[in-house]
Amino acid sequence: MNKNNLFKNFIWNAVFVSIVGLLIFFVYYSTKKVDYIWRWERIPSYIISNEKIDIRAPFEGVLHFEGKTIVIKSTDGSKTEKISDYKESLLSDNTDVYEGDIVAYDYKYKIGPLTWGLWNTLYISFVAILIAIVIGIITGLSRISSNIVLRKLSVTYIELIRGTPLLVQIFIFYFFIGTVFQLDRITSGIAALAIFAGAYIAEIVRAGIQSIPKGQMEAARSLGMNYFQAMRYIILPQALKRTLPPMAGQFISLIKDSSLVSVISITDLTKAGREIVSSTFSPFEVWFVVAIMYLLLTFGLSFLVQLLERRLAASD
Amino acid sequence: MISENCIIQAKNVVKIYKNGVKALKGVSLNVMQGEVVVIIGPSGSGKSTFLRTLNHLETINGGNIIIDGIELTDSKTNINKIREEVGMVFQQFNLFPHLTALENITIAPRIVRKMDKKSADELALKLLERVGLGDRGGSYPSQLSGGQQQRVAIARALAMKPKIMLFDEPTSALDPEMIGEVLDVMKTLAKDGMTMVVVTHEMGFAREVSDRVVFMDEGNIVEMGKAEDIFNNPRNERLKQFLGQIL
Ligand SMILES: Nc1ncnc2c1ncn2[C@@H]1O[C@H](COP(=O)(O)OP(=O)(O)OP(=O)(O)O)[C@@H](O)[C@H]1O
Numbered sequence: 038m039n040k041n042n043l044f045k046n047f048i049w050n051a052v053f054v055s056i057v058g059l060l061i062f063f064v065y066y067s068t069k070k071v072d073y074i075w076r077w078e079r080i081p082s083y084i085i086s087n088e089k090i091d092i093r094a095p096f097e098g099v100l101h102f103e104g105k106t107i108v109i110k111s112t113d114g115s116k117t118e119k120i121s122d123y124k125e126s127l128l129s130d131n132t133d134v135y136e137g138d139i140v141a142y143d144y145k146y147k148i149g150p151l152t153w154g155l156w157n158t159l160y161i162s163f164v165a166i167l168i169a170i171v172i173g174i175i176t177g178l179s180r181i182s183s184n185i186v187l188r189k190l191s192v193t194y195i196e197l198i199r200g201t202p203l204l205v206q207i208f209i210f211y212f213f214i215g216t217v218f219q220l221d222r223i224t225s226g227i228a229a230l231a232i233f234a235g236a237y238i239a240e241i242v243r244a245g246i247q248s249i250p251k252g253q254m255e256a257a258r259s260l261g262m263n264y265f266q267a268m269r270y271i272i273l274p275q276a277l278k279r280t281l282p283p284m285a286g287q288f289i290s291l292i293k294d295s296s297l298v299s300v301i302s303i304t305d306l307t308k309a310g311r312e313i314v315s316s317t318f319s320p321f322e323v324w325f326v327v328a329i330m331y332l333l334l335t336f337g338l339s340f341l342v343q344l345l346e347r348r349l350a351a352s353d
Numbered sequence: 354m355i356s357e358n359c360i361i362q363a364k365n366v367v368k369i370y371k372n373g374v375k376a377l378k379g380v381s382l383n384v385m386q387g388e389v390v391v392i393i394g395p396s397g398s399g400k401s402t403f404l405r406t407l408n409h410l411e412t413i414n415g416g417n418i419i420i421d422g423i424e425l426t427d428s429k430t431n432i433n434k435i436r437e438e439v440g441m442v443f444q445q446f447n448l449f450p451h452l453t454a455l456e457n458i459t460i461a462p463r464i465v466r467k468m469d470k471k472s473a474d475e476l477a478l479k480l481l482e483r484v485g486l487g488d489r490g491g492s493y494p495s496q497l498s499g500g501q502q503q504r505v506a507i508a509r510a511l512a513m514k515p516k517i518m519l520f521d522e523p524t525s526a527l528d529p530e531m532i533g534e535v536l537d538v539m540k541t542l543a544k545d546g547m548t549m550v551v552v553t554h555e556m557g558f559a560r561e562v563s564d565r566v567v568f569m570d571e572g573n574i575v576e577m578g579k580a581e582d583i584f585n586n587p588r589n590e591r592l593k594q595f596l597g598q599i600l
């Protein structure tokens with residue numbers, strides 16, 4: 038029985054691996070057909086590059102080595118320069134050098150545009166998520182408030198945001214609201230994303246609060262807590278724990294949706310990818326790498342949420 | 354009849370729910386300091402509704418209620434003041450599942466009374482010992498049996514040092530073998546002089562500790578008196594019928 042199961046598992050895993058293998062082969066075969074030349078070696082330098090930096094003589098003089106340190110004495114003897122931060126030198130001891138001659142090379146790591154794009158995407162998404170949570174909680178609470186004004190305002194906001202495309206909202210934010218309030222691109226982009234996600238989070242929060250049994254609020258109120266204390270200490274902690282899975286989905290959507298801010302010239306990961314493609318003509322490699330970087334962000338987030346869920350599960 | 358030590362005075366209380374159900378049709382009840390009143394009655398007769406009006410979990414549509422000299426109006430300060438003086442224990446326990454037993458007890462004193470953590474913890478430990486759960490402070494509600502949860506719920510209500518305790522069928526959701534432990538805690542409380550209004554069908558409890566039994570039917574109090582009189586010489590027909598069903 039058990040053996041049988043193991044065998045079955047093995048077979049199905051093998052099927053899975055073969056299908057994936059087949060897909061990879063298909064990609065390979067199709068690129069062969071269009072004569073695509075893979076140039077993976079170009080990609081790393083867009084992530085991080087090791088640049089050669091020239092170190093030049095500051096004045097005319099004679100070069101010595103003191104151990105590994107290069108010492109240049111000016112011809113009239115008035116000045117000396119010591120250089121110890123370098124990786125390689127092509128010159129030998131007692132060489133005459135003129136001002137501006139290359140005496141050594143150093144190598145320095147430089148962060149490439151893809152990494153910058155990744156960082157920008159991370160930053161924009163992170164800030165937008167934080168603001169969206171605040172907006173979502175406030176709107177979610179207003180949505181179920183007994184105050185008609187709050188209720189109608191929140192419904193209007195939620196419906197407006199959910200009924201229009203994010204891309205259009207980003208344009209409106211950048212060209213209209215951004216102009217009126219003199220917001221820079223990044224701020225407009227973050228605001229548009231936060232307000233977009235906030236509407237969805239509000240609905241998640243509302244559903245979460247309504248899923249908490251009425252008795253919880255009654256018990257809290259009967260102990261003398263006011264509405265806000267009961268919400269803050271009793272209802273919301275339970276509701277937010279229940280909403281963690283849909284919330285995580287919303288955060289992941291936001292990270293992916295953040296690629297749309299590239300339309301207002303924010304150099305996020307997607308924009309960086311587009312720029313690199315137009316200068317390297319290696320679209321396949323670049324877009325694969327960009328996709329992997331998005332996956333890194335979303336997997337990382339899923340992982341964090343899982344950790345949080347496990348911690349909160351203590352009371353189950 | 355307004356007496357000095359009359360801690361609950363309910364007069365002609367009317368409650369109409371939003372769906373039009375008239376749950377209370379003019380209920381009057383005075384409860385003395387230290388008195389234990391048991392409310393019985395068929396399902397839907399308005400027992401829970403009446404209890405809930407006493408700490409304003411339900412607003413009333415007529416009559417008035419005075420708790421310890423404070424009139425229960427819609428004024429927020431009065432309501433919160435009264436809620437601090439009136440503890441409530443629910444059929445479904447309603448413990449806060451995300452907090453440990455100890456935290457369930459300390460949270461209200463800390464937030465409402467601004468008590469510091471140390472004194473709140475000490476108070477909670479004392480109360481847990483009083484309900485026989487001195488060693489379970491660190492447990493979450495999901496790790497406690499029904500009877501233990503209900504005892505924590507009683508301790509939680511006591512932590513606010515209420516003058517009145519309301520119990521709405523505190524043992525109805527419990528397995529039979531756990532009813533005794535909860536009733537024992539309630540009996541001790543009664544002996545210590547707590548004013549209690551208890552909705553229950555535990556006739557043994559009513560006979561042993563109650564000063565008065567109130568029978569409600571269809572939104573009215575139809576009969577009240579000492580437990581022996583109510584159980585042994587019921588006059589009202591509905592009461593006779595009701596007792597016939599449950600005894
Ligand atoms: N929130 C509510 N909304 C509308 N009607 C309600 C509500 N709560 C109770 N009722 C109605 O009010 C009446 C009295 O209900 P109540 O819960 O007070 O009865 P009860 O005596 O406690 O009954 P039980 O023994 O079943 O607990 C019933 O007809 C009930 O259907």
Ligand SMILES: [Mg+2]
Nearest residue numbers: 400401402521
């Ligand atoms: Mg009831």
